[in-house]
Amino acid sequence: MNVLRSYRTSLILIGAIVIGGILGVTLGSKASVLQPIGQLFLNALFMVITPLVFFCIAAAVANMTGMKRFGNLVASVIVVFVVTSLIAGIIGIIGFHLVPLLSQADKSAVTALMGSAGTVTQGSVGDQIVGTFTVPDFQDLLSKQYMLPLIVFSTFLGFVATRLGARSEAVTRFLDTGRELMLKMIGYIMYAAPIGVGCYFAATIGALGSQILKGYLTGFITYMVIGVVYFFGVFTVYAFVAAGAKGIRAFWAHIIPSAAMSLSTCSSAACIPVNLEVTRRMGVADVVADTAIPFGTNIHKEGSVIGGVFKIFFIFALFGRHMGPGTLVAALGVAFLVGTAMVAIPTGGMVAEILVLTIFGFPTQALPILLVISTIIDPMATMLNATGNAASALLVNRFAGHSRTTPDDAVPEAVAA
16 A cells, blocks of 8 residues: 555556557547647646746755765765766666667657757857857746756855855745745646646657557666666676675675665655665765765666666657767766756756757657656666665765775664565
């Protein structure tokens, strides 16, 4: 019963997607009559997405004043999180590059339904960097088309607030209140998600046929295979790098409760108590566990990075766009953002999907297509996110220079899931 309660939202959304898919296959092109309902839901999301990102990121950064107390430990945590996230992205790119997701997508049907995909602004490398991270006017930050510049602005504002100390308390309270307000608004809007996504998906299936369903299935299987390889292979390597053969034994002797908790709750946050316990049993110092686990839950999600790669490859295949070497590098960078900066935002998955669409010049009407991917990969992604933080804590424990207790003697009893 608790498992069903944890997955209730996902199960309802999956049910709506299935019903929408059945209607799309049954009605064919006639399912287009349902698209305005789906578009109404999308527009409601688009209206609140910009202030949501601003308040959530600015408030999160403004409230990080205490992090400077940890000095070198925080630096080690950040370095480990960045490196492991990039490794996850590279492995994801290799995996999805080998498997064609939508080799026979009808580009004309996709364009007719969602609009044409734009192109990334051409010019010198410097011009492209400027255009990616900044805008010429403040008013441009109010558009969902410039999500990355908004993230940069929000982060900088929050950072400046931390430098002002007590003088910025009123601003920080304002940001916190705005964050709570926007989360409440998005919560009300998401009540309509099953209807909105279901209707839009029905119209999509009616226009594109079953080819997109095959793409989802192929992508899902590919993601699961990558996830299993990553869980058993990459995490074993991390444990070995952290403490040799003893690290491998300690990791696999104690990680199962974390994996079981993440699968049963589908929540990385719910895994924090278990992760704190299992990392201590692995021999991680208390100060490292107390820093790396909560911090990682907010900004380090390797499963989400691989999921970001999935979404990027899927949307490129859907619109029939080629991914050259430069695009693959950009995909790695965007996937990195999806699994780091975006996960600090509640409902950050939706923000990440808009980021993917806008950076690569795809119409935002394709958002529901990517929302489906977030839903179907959620259990595996959550498990990789939670257990990845435990593996990273082992690495931090080594590179931060903390003494390591004998794993089996660290805590006398085994952790129960």
